[in-house]
Amino acid sequence: MAALTRRWNDLADGNPLVRFVDTCLRGAAQVLLQNNPLTGLLILIAVGWGAIDNGLPRAAVGAVVGLVVGTVTALALRVDPASWRQGLFGFSPLLTGIAVPTFLADRPLMWLYLVFGAAATTVVTLALNAVLTRWGLTALTFPFVLTTWALLLAAYQFDRFVVTTRLPPRLPGGQAAAGGTFDWDLVPTFLRGVSQVFLIDSWISGLLIVVALLVNSWWSALFAVVGSVGATLLALWFGADGASLDKGLFGFNAVLTAVAVGVVLHRPGVLVTAYTLFGIAFTLVVQMAMATFLGPLGIPVLTGPFNVATWLLLLPGLRFAATSSPERVE
Amino acid sequence: MAALTRRWNDLADGNPLVRFVDTCLRGAAQVLLQNNPLTGLLILIAVGWGAIDNGLPRAAVGAVVGLVVGTVTALALRVDPASWRQGLFGFSPLLTGIAVPTFLADRPLMWLYLVFGAAATTVVTLALNAVLTRWGLTALTFPFVLTTWALLLAAYQFDRFVVTTRLPPRLPGGQAAAGGTFDWDLVPTFLRGVSQVFLIDSWISGLLIVVALLVNSWWSALFAVVGSVGATLLALWFGADGASLDKGLFGFNAVLTAVAVGVVLHRPGVLVTAYTLFGIAFTLVVQMAMATFLGPLGIPVLTGPFNVATWLLLLPGLRFAATSSPERVE
Amino acid sequence: MAALTRRWNDLADGNPLVRFVDTCLRGAAQVLLQNNPLTGLLILIAVGWGAIDNGLPRAAVGAVVGLVVGTVTALALRVDPASWRQGLFGFSPLLTGIAVPTFLADRPLMWLYLVFGAAATTVVTLALNAVLTRWGLTALTFPFVLTTWALLLAAYQFDRFVVTTRLPPRLPGGQAAAGGTFDWDLVPTFLRGVSQVFLIDSWISGLLIVVALLVNSWWSALFAVVGSVGATLLALWFGADGASLDKGLFGFNAVLTAVAVGVVLHRPGVLVTAYTLFGIAFTLVVQMAMATFLGPLGIPVLTGPFNVATWLLLLPGLRFAATSSPERVE
Numbered sequence: 001m002a003a004l005t006r007r008w009n010d011l012a013d014g015n016p017l018v019r020f021v022d023t024c025l026r027g028a029a030q031v032l033l034q035n036n037p038l039t040g041l042l043i044l045i046a047v048g049w050g051a052i053d054n055g056l057p058r059a060a061v062g063a064v065v066g067l068v069v070g071t072v073t074a075l076a077l078r079v080d081p082a083s084w085r086q087g088l089f090g091f092s093p094l095l096t097g098i099a100v101p102t103f104l105a106d107r108p109l110m111w112l113y114l115v116f117g118a119a120a121t122t123v124v125t126l127a128l129n130a131v132l133t134r135w136g137l138t139a140l141t142f143p144f145v146l147t148t149w150a151l152l153l154a155a156y157q158f159d160r161f162v163v164t165t166r167l168p169p170r171l172p173g174g175q176a177a178a179g180g181t182f183d184w185d186l187v188p189t190f191l192r193g194v195s196q197v198f199l200i201d202s203w204i205s206g207l208l209i210v211v212a213l214l215v216n217s218w219w220s221a222l223f224a225v226v227g228s229v230g231a232t233l234l235a236l237w238f239g240a241d242g243a244s245l246d247k248g249l250f251g252f253n254a255v256l257t258a259v260a261v262g263v264v265l266h267r268p269g270v271l272v273t274a275y276t277l278f279g280i281a282f283t284l285v286v287q288m289a290m291a292t293f294l295g296p297l298g299i300p301v302l303t304g305p306f307n308v309a310t311w312l313l314l315l316p317g318l319r320f321a322a323t324s325s326p327e328r329v330e
Numbered sequence: 331m332a333a334l335t336r337r338w339n340d341l342a343d344g345n346p347l348v349r350f351v352d353t354c355l356r357g358a359a360q361v362l363l364q365n366n367p368l369t370g371l372l373i374l375i376a377v378g379w380g381a382i383d384n385g386l387p388r389a390a391v392g393a394v395v396g397l398v399v400g401t402v403t404a405l406a407l408r409v410d411p412a413s414w415r416q417g418l419f420g421f422s423p424l425l426t427g428i429a430v431p432t433f434l435a436d437r438p439l440m441w442l443y444l445v446f447g448a449a450a451t452t453v454v455t456l457a458l459n460a461v462l463t464r465w466g467l468t469a470l471t472f473p474f475v476l477t478t479w480a481l482l483l484a485a486y487q488f489d490r491f492v493v494t495t496r497l498p499p500r501l502p503g504g505q506a507a508a509g510g511t512f513d514w515d516l517v518p519t520f521l522r523g524v525s526q527v528f529l530i531d532s533w534i535s536g537l538l539i540v541v542a543l544l545v546n547s548w549w550s551a552l553f554a555v556v557g558s559v560g561a562t563l564l565a566l567w568f569g570a571d572g573a574s575l576d577k578g579l580f581g582f583n584a585v586l587t588a589v590a591v592g593v594v595l596h597r598p599g600v601l602v603t604a605y606t607l608f609g610i611a612f613t614l615v616v617q618m619a620m621a622t623f624l625g626p627l628g629i630p631v632l633t634g635p636f637n638v639a640t641w642l643l644l645l646p647g648l649r650f651a652a653t654s655s656p657e658r659v660e
Numbered sequence: 661m662a663a664l665t666r667r668w669n670d671l672a673d674g675n676p677l678v679r680f681v682d683t684c685l686r687g688a689a690q691v692l693l694q695n696n697p698l699t700g701l702l703i704l705i706a707v708g709w710g711a712i713d714n715g716l717p718r719a720a721v722g723a724v725v726g727l728v729v730g731t732v733t734a735l736a737l738r739v740d741p742a743s744w745r746q747g748l749f750g751f752s753p754l755l756t757g758i759a760v761p762t763f764l765a766d767r768p769l770m771w772l773y774l775v776f777g778a779a780a781t782t783v784v785t786l787a788l789n790a791v792l793t794r795w796g797l798t799a800l801t802f803p804f805v806l807t808t809w810a811l812l813l814a815a816y817q818f819d820r821f822v823v824t825t826r827l828p829p830r831l832p833g834g835q836a837a838a839g840g841t842f843d844w845d846l847v848p849t850f851l852r853g854v855s856q857v858f859l860i861d862s863w864i865s866g867l868l869i870v871v872a873l874l875v876n877s878w879w880s881a882l883f884a885v886v887g888s889v890g891a892t893l894l895a896l897w898f899g900a901d902g903a904s905l906d907k908g909l910f911g912f913n914a915v916l917t918a919v920a921v922g923v924v925l926h927r928p929g930v931l932v933t934a935y936t937l938f939g940i941a942f943t944l945v946v947q948m949a950m951a952t953f954l955g956p957l958g959i960p961v962l963t964g965p966f967n968v969a970t971w972l973l974l975l976p977g978l979r980f981a982a983t984s985s986p987e988r989v990e
Contacts, residue, residue, distance in 0.1 A: 077976065077978055078978070109898070116941060116945075119938070120938075120942055120945075123938075123942070123972065123973065123976060124972055126975065126976030126978075127971070127972040127973075127975035127976055128975075130795060130975045130976060130977065131795060131975060134464065134794065134795075135460060135461060135464075149949065150945055150946055150949040151945065151949075152949075153832070153948070153949035153950075153952040153953055154944075154945045154946075154947075154948035154949040154952065155948075156832040156833055156948075156952045157900055157901070157948040157951055157952060158898040158899050158900055158948065159898070159899025159900070160897075160898050160899040161898070163833065168833070169831040169832050169833050170831070171499040171500070171501075171626055171627075171628075171831075172483070172486040172499050172627060172628060173486055173493065173498070173499050173628055237490075238439070238488040238489070238490050238491070239488050239489025239490040240487055240488055240489075241487070278449070278450075278453075281446060282450055282453070284484075285446075285450070285480055285481065285484045286480055286484075287484075288483070288484035288485075288486075288487040288488065289479070289480040289481075289482075289483035289484040290483075291487055292483040292484065292486045292487060292627065293483055293627065296626050296627075296831055296956050297831075297832060297952065297953065297956075298831075298832060298833055311457070312453065312454055312457040313453065313457075315456065315457035315458075315460045315461060316407065316453060316456030316457055316460060317460065318407055318408070318456075464794065465790060465791060465794075501829040501830070501831075501956055501957075501958075502813070502816040502829050502957060502958060503816055503823065503828070503829050503958055567820075568769070568818040568819070568820050568821070569818050569819025569820040570817055570818055570819070571817070608779070608780075608783075611776060612780055612783070614814075615776075615780070615810055615811065615814045616810055616814075617814075618813070618814035618815075618816075618817040618818065619809070619810040619811075619812075619813035619814040620813075621817055622813040622814065622816045622817060622957065623813055623957065626956050626957075641787070642783065642784055642787040643783065643787075645786065645787035645788075645790045645791060646737065646783060646786030646787055646790060647790065648737055648738070648786075
């Protein structure tokens with residue numbers, strides 16, 4: 001394994017095309033804050049499988065198009081080469097590339113919109129990083145969230161696009177937001193909570209993503225699973241919508257928060273574990289609040305709750321057991 | 331009086347439990363930007379009286395629980411001891427502790443939600459202070475506002491919670507937002523404007539709070555009353571909803587703005603007085619705008635308008651007659 | 661011409677009243693980021709003509725009142741004299757002064773509201789500049805946008821005001837947002853896209869404004885026209901509402917973005933042109949998204965999309981062909 005890794009790295013150093021592929025693969029891994037091309041490859045396979053399984057193969061095509069367009073745009077804008085090389089300009093456009101074909105009807109113009117959106121995601125990444133660096137934070141996946149929200153909200157105003165979020169705009173309270181029945185298939189639900197990071201509803205994809213994490217970091221895999229389990233059980237206890245619960249929709253933001261907070265405060269201990277568990281509950285509340293806030297607009301929360309919750313959890317700069325500074329989030 | 335104060339302070343220095351009680355009392359006073367345990371005690375009495383009078387005694391219990399949980403959470407997170415000692419980590423959780431039982435139906439799970447919310451308020455306080463310190467500002471009561479908004483919006487999505495804000499979600503314009511009749515009992519209305527800082531609808535509580543301010547700072551008491559009178563009269567002139575007017579709901583944000591701007595720009599003069607009066611009108615407009623903005627979501631503005639208006643009023647760093655820097659707001 | 665300019669400048673240096681008039685005229689020009697009293701004079705004439713042509717002469721009166729009140733307020737608040745002299749405290753209040761009589765029914769109290777709003781716009785300008793200076797940005801016209809949004813949203817809550825935005829509050833998706841027919845009078849539409857910067861629907865005013873730009877900067881005039889043409893054609897292609905298209909409502913934000921990005925990245929080249937064209941599309945998407953977001957509230961986007969898009973485009977601090985720093989935006 002180590003020998004194979006070394007050979008690949010040598011190849012990437014020597015050949016610009018391999019280097020570009022390696023950078024894109026790292027970009028796929030960076031969605032979950034990992035810097036490893038093999039993790040990225042496994043994630044792309046998980047996304048491909050899940051997209052086909054969900055009857056939405058164009059989401060997998062969108063992922064690759066978004067990843068490549070975002071990475072190339074960053075190159076054209078002459079960003080910091082070291083950050084670029086770690087895939088830090090690939091992961092948000094990849095997600096934009098999945099979201100656009102998932103939430104807009106399939107038409108030729110949708111693909112142009114996707115390419116534009118992926119390039120815009122890279123510009124927004126640069127902009128938000130410039131803002132957040134003042135507090136030692138990075139933009140995480142918020143450029144994807146902000147850009148996709150804008151693309152979907154704008155699509156309502158254009159005849160040529162059809163929004164297919166299956167979230168009819170409505171005011172809160174009237175009908176029961178909660179409801180639907182949960183069939184208590186807990187383990188697949190936890191794994192779907194992991195796959196929903198990539199807008200995929202498939203426990204097999206979720207399992208593959210956990211494996212992808214294991215390849216690079218045991219701790220990340222563990223935190224990811226704990227995040228999904230914790231948030232899902234809490235949502236179940238509080239009586240959240242059963243159908244969404246079943247799809248893993250209450251797990252994915254907490255998965256990301258758990259990994260992010262775990263990566264930053266990474267010398268495990270009692271206090272860090274307690275703070276991460278608190279962070280998982282915190283992320284769920286932010287997610288549910290954001291869902292109500294966006295309800296009248298008929299657009300999904302995406303990974304917005306993860307970003308907001310993680311920034312709020314990292315900003316205090318708590319010192320317990322932290323060995324790295326917040327700058328190392330990604 | 332001075333001798334009693336000295337004895338209490340000696341006691342607080344010597345005994346950790348008394349010190350904790352003293353810190354909590356200062357926390358209650360800090361809602362109105364005062365650092366005085368006696369002021370805090372009188373405020374807690376005012377809240378207790380008002381909660382019982384309003385038929386909502388659990389709001390007073392919530393206040394104490396929030397205050398204690400928030401203060402203890404700050405201790406566990408090892409915050410700056412000097413700030414902690416002044417009660418700066420008690421006042422926002424105290425308000426969260428009043429708001430949760432006021433706006434959610436009384437169930438056992440609601441109390442767990444309250445404890446979680448109070449702890450979250452302390453984390454958010456640390457986060458927002460870290461952001462705002464770059465401009466010499468502090469978070470004021472915004473951590474309470476943000477956390478409570480999130481808790482209420484999230485509660486809509488959970489079967490186990492019932493939102494009781496009495497603000498049915500609706501779009502603006504359709505029905506008359508204004509309406510209801512005002513019965514011209516001006517002085518009690520002004521005092522209710524003061525008590526509403528703590529979500530209490532009681533002129534006796536308002537009077538007690540004015541006395542609590544007088545104990546510590548004549549200027550603060552004067553500015554508080556001017557804030558309530560000014561904003562209420564302006565709302566009356568512009569034709570705001572009579573029923574809300576009667577409850578003092580158009581006064582409380584201006585009370586806080588007047589005290590905050592008065593404390594910072596504290597060498598009184600013609601220009602400072604003019605700016606504070608302008609600030610009162612400004613706060614009312616921000617409050618009404620925020621009420622319309624939140625209307626479709628069915629949640630109250632809380633003290634959000636005070637925070638936004640005060641930040642905007644302090645950011646210019648105007649030099650007229652200021653003897654202290656904005657850092658001393660709290 | 662040069663001799664006339666010199667004489668006017670000498671007059672302004674010597675006579676305080678002429679200096680004040682000159683400052684106000686520069687304020688009118690600064691809406692389009694120009695620092696030239698003649699440009700400002702032509703713009704005021706364009707606004708006057710358009711207001712009368714639109715059957716809304718009070719909008720032109722409001723423009724002058726807002727401009728003067730905002731400029732005088734800045735003087736009273738003792739702002740930086742050099743910035744004041746360039747008209748940097750006049751342009752946002754001028755726009756507030758147009759917007760208030762355009763979107764609220766004509767009553768005596770509306771004029772008081774306008775004066776208050778113009779003064780508030782200056783305070784908000786100082787506040788936002790203090791925030792944004794950390795990233796080398798300025799507030800652009802966002803103080804106008806923020807203040808006007810607040811004034812309109814608040815007006816819903818007051819019996820004494822009537823909101824006349826002709827945008828009935830509604831949720832997205834239900835009815836077709838797009839629709840209406842466009843009559844393909846392209847050139848007048850492009851010019852109306854320019855006049856809408858000042859909320860005016862008149863191709864003659866648009867033409868006058870282009871001339872006003874030409875007087876000071878050929879590049880600004882060119883970028884303004886390119887912005888209007890580009891955004892309008894794109895909106896047409898994507899199938900935006902024909903009636904709004906016809907009024908130039910999809911052009912004005914892109915006009916401002918094109919001038920702002922063009923002024924900052926002002927050594928023209930292939931990459932800069934490409935980035936500006938991208939910025940025009942980006943601004944249109946932000947505008948449409950903001951329109952959907954504000955739909956439930958029944959208020960217009962104003963120049964909010966220009967501000968948000970331009971900040972996001974400038975924040976990356978891209979180096980291609982830039983000869984000046986972002987600080988020089990205005």
